[in-house]
Amino acid sequence: MPSKWFSSSAYRHKVVLVSGGCSGIGRALVLRFAQAGAHPVILDLDQAALDALVQHLREHLNVEALGLRCDIADAEAVQRSVALAIERFGGIDVLVNNAGITHRSLFIETELTVFRRVMAVNFYGALHCTQAALPSLLARHGQIVVLSSLTGFAPLLYRSAYNASKHALHGLFDTLRMELEGTGTAITLACPGFTATDLRRNALVGDGSVIRQPAVVLGAEVASPRDVAEAIYQGARRRRRLLVLSNVNWRARVLARFFPRLFEKLLVPKMSGLRPGH
Incomplete structure (x- = not known):
């Protein structure tokens, strides 16, 4: 494993593509990599937010960045965006599959379109970005x-x-990691706990509409995107395979690991928030 990845200058002049990079953890990661001297490529659906973030990076951090409006659920749109990033910067060194959406609804009340939309963004979006960027990542011994x-x-x-x-995602990227063994291209799976992001404030409900109020979570503190991004950045710099950043206390994690039925009975209802509609 190249020792340069452990140095404080590991990401200087590197090209880092971040999906969903205009808000929450994604934005915090864009800023953190930019502070380390990287050139961010930001994919998002909000053109105004993209323009503002690119301008902020240029004016406040003197960093050249590229903001591209892209729906990562659209494989062809992702291919075009990655091609533009490679044309602009010469390649991609780091891919951050960050974009995601969530929902809050009982299974029996959740329409199939909601399952398809969540999977289209959370799973297929990451798949599309990885397929498009992988040749460049392999050539540059990069990371995902x-x-x-x-x-x-x-x-x-x-x-x-x-x-x-x-x-x-775990099934896909744990398998891909094994297939990439010996190529110099690493994969880090990062698992944050409850974080104060727009993901929780803009959850879908069973019919596919959006609820603007976050679920009230009991039994766990809510982390800031900046703190989560810093932990992910440090873990990525060390090329960690798995980062579990849960802010659920250690007793709850022990209970989940060794006494899952008790965990499900005592803590999962509190952590999940109120039942939808209540």
């Missing part, structure tokens, strides 16, 4: 950072589609 979730280990109630999408 995947934003999974606490739900990859402890599924929450009322989020069956979201939980399923995160489990699918």
